[in-house]
Amino acid sequence: MTDPALRRTLNAAGLPTTGHFLPKAGWVSRVWVGDEYVVRLTNGQFRDAYRHEAAVVDLLAGSEVPHAQHVAHGNGPDGPWYVSERLPGxxxxxxxxxxxxxxxxxxxxxxxxxxxxxxxxxxxxxxxPPWLTDALAGKPWPAYHPPVVSATLHLVEAAQRLPGHDSRLLADVTDWIQERLALFxxxxxxxxxxxxxxxxxxxxxxxxxxxxxxxxxxxxxxxxxxxxxxxxxxxxxxxxxxxxxxxxxxxxxxxxxxxxxxxxxxxxxxxxxxxxxxxxxxxxxxxxxxxxxxxxxxxxxxxxxxxxxxxxxxxxxxxx
The missing domain is CATH 3.90.1200.10 (Aminoglycoside phosphotransferase (APH), C-terminal lobe)
Known part of the structure; x- marks a missing residue:
C-alpha cells in the first residue's frame, strides 16, 4: 500500500493498513476497492455528503434493500472520507x-x-442532502439532480437573473410549471x-x-x-x-x-x-x-x- 492518503484514511477509520486496494477514478471522489472495504475520499465540494450518506444507510439497516454497510466516515487532512463494506460483484x-x-x-x-x-x-x-439545501438557498450548485418539486419556480427566478436571459421563454416556463404543480x-x-x-x-x-x-x-x-x-x-x-x-x-x-x-x-x-x-x-x-x-x-x-x-x-x- 503506497498511497499515503489511503493509509491515513484507513488509520482514521481504525482499520488495518495492510492488504491490496485497487484505485479507481470517479466523478468527484478518489476510490480504492479492497478485498473487504471500499474507501472513498473527496475534496469536500459536496458539503456533508458522506455524513448524509451514512445517515441514509442507517435508515436501511434491517431492511430488504441490498446495500453496502457503512463502516466509518469522517474528515481528515485529505478531505472527507467514507468507508463501506465491499460487495460481491x-x-x-x-x-x-x-x-x-x-x-x-x-x-x-x-x-x-x-x-x-x-x-x-x-x-x-x-x-x-446538505449540499442540495445549500444550492437551493442560493449557494453554488455542485450537481444538477435530483429533482425537488417545490424548488422548481425558484430555478426560474435564478434563470431570470442571468445576463441576456430569454424573458419570453421563462415567462412561458413559469406558466407551464404553475399549470402542473397540482399534479404533486x-x-x-x-x-x-x-x-x-x-x-x-x-x-x-x-x-x-x-x-x-x-x-x-x-x-x-x-x-x-x-x-x-x-x-x-x-x-x-x-x-x-x-x-x-x-x-x-x-x-x-x-x-x-x-x-x-x-x-x-x-x-x-x-x-x-x-x-x-x-x-x-x-x-x-x-x-x-x-x-x-x-x-x-x-x-x-x-x-x-x-x-x-x-x-x-x-x-x-x-x-x-
Whole structure:
C-alpha cells in the first residue's frame, strides 16, 4: 500500500493498513476497492455528503434493500472520507455489455425488487442532502439532480437573473410549471436514491447485491426515481462512470423499462405519469440552464427547455 492518503484514511477509520486496494477514478471522489472495504475520499465540494450518506444507510439497516454497510466516515487532512463494506460483484455498467438477455432481465428485475423495498423505507419528509439545501438557498450548485418539486419556480427566478436571459421563454416556463404543480399536491414522499444508473448498482450472478452512493438521497415522490432511470435509458452515453469513459449504448437498454415495470408496476401507475416525468425533466434542465458554469451547457439546456414546452423530450423514443 503506497498511497499515503489511503493509509491515513484507513488509520482514521481504525482499520488495518495492510492488504491490496485497487484505485479507481470517479466523478468527484478518489476510490480504492479492497478485498473487504471500499474507501472513498473527496475534496469536500459536496458539503456533508458522506455524513448524509451514512445517515441514509442507517435508515436501511434491517431492511430488504441490498446495500453496502457503512463502516466509518469522517474528515481528515485529505478531505472527507467514507468507508463501506465491499460487495460481491461489479457495477451494472461493467456487467451489462457482456451479459446475455436473460441475465440482463434478471438484473433489472432484481433492481425493481430492490427499489420497491427502498421506497417503503420510512423517511423524514424534509430529507435533503446538505449540499442540495445549500444550492437551493442560493449557494453554488455542485450537481444538477435530483429533482425537488417545490424548488422548481425558484430555478426560474435564478434563470431570470442571468445576463441576456430569454424573458419570453421563462415567462412561458413559469406558466407551464404553475399549470402542473397540482399534479404533486397529494404526493407522499418516499426515500429516493436520486442518482440511480448503472454505476450506482452492484450486481453478481444476475442479481443486485447492492445499491450504492446515497449522497443524493432525499424524500420525493417515488416516480422521481423513474425520471432518472428513464433519462439514463434514453441518454446513457451521458452517464459514464468517469468523465474520461463512455456511457452505455442506448440501444442495449430499450427493454429495461418494460422489465422494470413487470416487477415494480406501482412505479409506473401514477395518474398523468408522462406529465409528471416532463415536470421532473423541466426541473433538471432549469437547474442546468440557471446554474451550470459553462455557457454552452446552459445554452443547450435552454434549447431542451424550449423543446419540452412544445411537448417533446428524451421520453419520446422510449417504450415504457
Amino acid at each position: 461489479q457495477t451494472l455498467y461493467d456487467a451489462w455489455p457482456t451479459a446475455d438477455p436473460h441475465t440482463r432481465r434478471a438484473m433489472i428485475e432484481s433492481l425493481g425488487t430492490a427499489l420497491s423495498a427502498l421506497h417503503r423505507i420510512p423517511v423524514p419528509p424534509d430529507l435533503l 399536491a397529494t404526493d407522499h414522499p418516499v426515500l429516493v436514491h436520486g442518482d440511480l444508473h448503472g454505476s450506482n448498482v452492484i450486481v453478481d450472478q444476475g442479481r443486485v447485491t447492492g445499491i450504492i452512493d446515497f449522497a443524493e438521497a432525499l424524500a420525493q415522490p417515488a416516480d422521481a426515481e423513474l425520471d432518472t432511470i428513464l433519462r439514463w435509458c434514453a441518454r446513457s452515453r451521458e452517464y459514464p462512470p468517469t468523465p474520461d469513459e463512455q456511457g452505455l449504448d442506448e440501444t442495449t437498454l430499450t427493454e429495461l423499462p418494460g422489465w422494470l415495470r413487470g416487477v415494480y408496476p406501482e412505479l409506473f401507475e401514477r395518474e398523468q405519469l408522462r406529465e409528471r416525468l416532463n415536470f421532473y425533466d423541466m426541473y433538471s434542465e432549469l437547474a442546468l440552464h440557471a446554474h451550470h458554469p459553462q455557457p454552452e451547457v446552459r445554452e443547450a439546456a435552454q434549447g431542451r427547455i424550449a423543446r419540452l414546452l412544445s411537448g417533446h423530450n428524451h421520453l419520446d423514443g422510449l417504450v415504457w
